[in-house]
Amino acid sequence: MVQKTAVIGLGSMGYGIAQSVLREGHATFGVDLDPDLCAKFIAEGGAEGALPDVAADLDTVVVVVLNAQQTQTVLFGADGVVPLLKPGAVVVSCATVPPDVARDLGARSAEYGVHYLDAPISGGAVKAASGQLSVMAAGSKDAFAAAAAVLDACAETVFQLGDVGAGSAMKAVNQLLAGVHIATMAEALTFGMTQGVKPETFVDVISKCAGTSWMLENRAPHIVAGDYTPHSAVDIWLKDLGIVLDIAKADKFSAPLTAAALQQFVAAAGQGLGAEDDAAVAKVYARNAGLVLPGDA
Template sequence: MSMNIAVFGLGSMGYGMAQSCLQAGMNVHGFDLVPDRVARFVEEGGTTGTFAEVASSLDAVVVVVLNAAQVEHVLFGDDGAVAHLHQGAVVKACATVPPEFAKEMERRCAERGIHYLDAPISGGSVKAAIGQLGIMASGSASAFAAAEPILEATAETVFRLGDTAGAGSAMKAVNQLLAGVHIATMAEAVTFGMTQGIDPNTVLEVISKCAGTSWMLENRAPHVISGDYTPHSQVNIWPKDLGIVLEAAQAAGFDAPITETALARYREAVEMGLGGEDDAAVAKVYAAQADLTLPGTES
């Protein structure tokens, strides 16, 4: 029989993961607060039905929402998913959350006989759509086994980081520290170059061939150069994710001043009304402070 799954959260990442599972031959039910996303997914082959109608037949629930509060609401809120799943079903939780929260979700799922895989994702919307994400996963052998078809459909690489939840989310925090800092540093470097009379496109052309390059420079600088801030990954993500990093660092007695500085830039971007734009829009914070005109913003 084909695997029967539900994907909660049809944003840029969740939609791509749902598409990848469809392409792998699964029956996929998509749920989102935005009705148009659900309608579009059904038109592309998603299976219809309300969650109440399909819950008891589901083999897995994939949760691709924004934060811990939303994960808890999907799983254990009013009419939450876990209460309706059959024993042996698996929850694959992909949101960036604190490690201790992931452990708590695993415990609460286990009380209901439900497997929980702590499975944060990385790679962006493009890789999500073609099933080539990196997944930082931890959980029991049974959770991995139950989620295996979904992992195969959505991931290029699955990092198996431990036999209990929490380790996957801890590794995602390390990734987000680097990714968030690198995006902010990309913005700083590109705009600094502009103060020195160097066109952003020239910065990208040269630095991408030099030791100072990074994946984030090569991926995000083109957004600044084109002046296109259509969100593939929103500015709004970073105050939450870097906040998780700093929370974990504080609990460990660890000082993370570079993360703190990057976080301040994202918070400034949100205050400027840029939260819903692509995270490369953090360059606008630097541009405003230096009275620079970025490509695509010329009057």
């Protein structure tokens, strides 16, 4: 069945999701504040039409914005889409937000007869574009059924985790590990440099040893190449690890490794690196140790 879908937020992840949904033959509207991105997507075959004009006919709205505030604005702000949707439509909410925010958005959507799927994503821009994301999803059976066609188009694995809020809780766990892994990778790579281990040798050897991680294998090559084009920016981790620590604090759970990793990303942002790829956290270690990373003068 051909679905009418809007993907709101055409960043590196959202654009790939929109491409994947479109590739499966669904009528797909790309929505973003950047008109050039919208025009680019239309040129690739995306559907034309302003969101307020097409909302009543949509089956699915995928929201791939930065944070909880933007998600709330998109769904229930002055020009919020949820009140415009038909009963039975589904919102697939992909941003990393606290579980209580997801539960609130789900309840507010239900007041309009709209299903809400708490559906944070993992896999990066490449897997978004190839339709191979992992989705940590939570919601009702009806919400999963309504979103099935779009999930099939953009995801390789969909975890059904229970009620709304459970997906965001799992994403917080994932982000704790991912953020710590990136910071630890940067620490290990630069520590190796102090011992004469070249960054490219670090990647070649450690990626085949027990100390590796997906984040190491994905991000360390950025340092080797001296290329900090943002696939996922440093500033993302101020938000995501901040969410983890807020949840931990509320539950009186000590998370010292998360706190230490967050401080390294804060330091990177303070050095003007916030918009660079998150592998740029290695520059904090390098500057402190007087090291010269690849690509640096």
